[in-house]
Amino acid sequence: MNIVMFTNTFRPHISGVANSVAWQADGLREIGHRVLVVAPEFPGVTSDEPDVVRIPAVQNFRGSDFSVPIPLTRPLSDTLAGFAPDIVHSHHPFLLGDTALRVSASFDLPIVYTHHTRYELCSYHIARDSPVLQRLVLGIALGYSDLCDAVIAPSRSMADFLIDRGVKAPVNTIPTGIEIDGFAGRDGNEVRRNLGIPADAFVVGHVGRLAPEKNLDYLADAIGRFLAAERRAHFLVVGDGPMKEPISRFFEEHDLAERIHMPGACEGERLASMYAAIDAFAFSSRSETQGLVLAEAMAASVPVVALDAFGVREMVRDRFNGRLLPADVPSHSFAEAVQWIGELDDRKRRAVGKAAGRTARLFTRERATGSMLELYRSLAWARRRVKTPKDGSWQTAMRRIEQEWKILSNVAHAVGDALVAESVPAPMKAARQSHRGRP
Known part of the structure; x- marks a missing residue:
């Protein structure tokens, strides 16, 4: 045709x-x-x-x-x-x-x-x-x-x-x-070294266009709370847009600038390596129709923490492949959900990651x-x-x-x-x- x-x-x-x-x-x-x-x-x-x-x-x-x-x-x-x-x-x-x-x-x-x-x-x-x-x-x-x-x-x-x-x-x-195999089995260690993230750090990640409709003020507050409570945690934000400077400024004002990393927008193999460097994917948008980045993160076997919204609820099952929270949950509860993933033992975290990978297979x-x-x-x-x-x-x-x-x-x-x-x-x-x- x-x-x-x-x-x-x-x-x-x-x-x-x-x-x-x-x-x-x-x-x-x-x-x-x-x-x-x-x-x-x-x-x-x-x-x-x-x-x-x-x-x-x-x-x-x-x-x-x-x-x-x-x-x-x-x-x-x-x-x-x-x-x-x-x-x-x-x-x-x-x-x-x-x-x-x-x-x-x-x-x-x-x-x-x-x-x-x-x-x-x-x-x-x-x-x-x-x-x-x-x-x-x-x-x-x-x-x-x-x-x-x-x-x-x-x-x-x-x-x-x-x-x-x-x-x-x-x-x-x-x-x-999405091209599932392009995100699976990658090594994120080089990304961590290049960005100055310790190998044993717990990394929360976000990928997407940094725009106001993505509810990023909420996300910054939630992850800021998590970083303040978890000293070994870092935040990796991949993307560009008008909210990049406000997000950076927020973490500077809260003395967390050394633990946020904003390499800009990425594509291809570099983007896949960014996902591989992440331990939990944080997503707070309520304006999506699908949320492609969720499928990408899951294809990399990364658990997702997200708010219940269009497209999200079809992909994230609470405590199975991540955490799905009510859309109106306060930011401290979002931070606690990220903490839930951080406190899983290795076996349980791998199980949640594998469940995320299986979910991604539905979106080839x-x-x-x-x-x-x-x-x-x-x-x-x-x-x-x-x-x-x-x-x-x-x-x-x-x-x-x-x-x-x-x-x-x-x-x-x-x-x-x-x-x-x-x-x-x-x-x-x-x-x-x-x-x-x-x-």
Whole structure:
């Protein structure tokens, strides 16, 4: 099959979504399918990327580490005509996500959308602490789902969230797969030596984009409490982002700077070695849809301490492969859960680590790629069955106009719902939700 993917974030940017798109594309290519990725320009992009089309973008939008692409479709026409896609896969409901809808209409192709992100929890890039904005971005994302032929949720809890909020399009649970063997059996001793971490230290680790929505103030406080109580413990934070300096400053202010290590973002073998240097993985985000770093840590046989949230509860079993804590637990209880792992004897800690490794096997790239391909094929087959044999310029133009109207109508419905949500009675809210998506 020929698959065209549209994403607002991609390599060399490092994030869960960027990695997910890259891994999905790589997995499909490895078994003989063609994937064309349409993504924004980023600093450091090379000019010889195979099967990647870069779109001009505004860099570092509102002080974030994101690029905002300028969603132009005309320059893509010749490339897409030559590529001859069988299906369109959108990874965002905004910007290039709208371009994906237009392309699906122009070429009369089925479109799949993966709901990677809790957008209502990440609206700080546009306006901080705005309930109206949170409702708006969520409303657009939910409505966008119903403009697509199928929706992919990376976890069962995310799928339930979408269905409970009125999404009518078929929702399929397909977690992003990882290359399990790339994280297993590594040696973390060199990482410890290079960072000045004693060989016998207990190392708590965290990997991810260091952004406000990841609940990192809470995590810093919890791990700070743990380090203060456990003098031989160190904290290894792998990643980059706007929260890097505040985290570093917090540990300096609490006289713990010598026991926190922040080597920046890592990939490939270096990242795998970072996981191998960790004794317990700490994860406090409540804004995930899956949490790929949990699978990576578990693939390295590292127990996880995490808060109960979307994607997390499908992976972490309390006292089996780590600790799963209530989402509202105070930070000192999180520190105590880390301490629980630290106090396990060698035999029990190895057992928990092995359980984590077995859990990771449920999230292999091969398994995810097979499920994705099965969905693609079913949608492409269904579309071929109903396609008319002749498709002239008039039919193409009508599809484009209809799609543009749907895009505008979705935004209008989302704006209206966001503005009146506080004053509209619950039955009327439900009625409005039932009209979301396709007009």
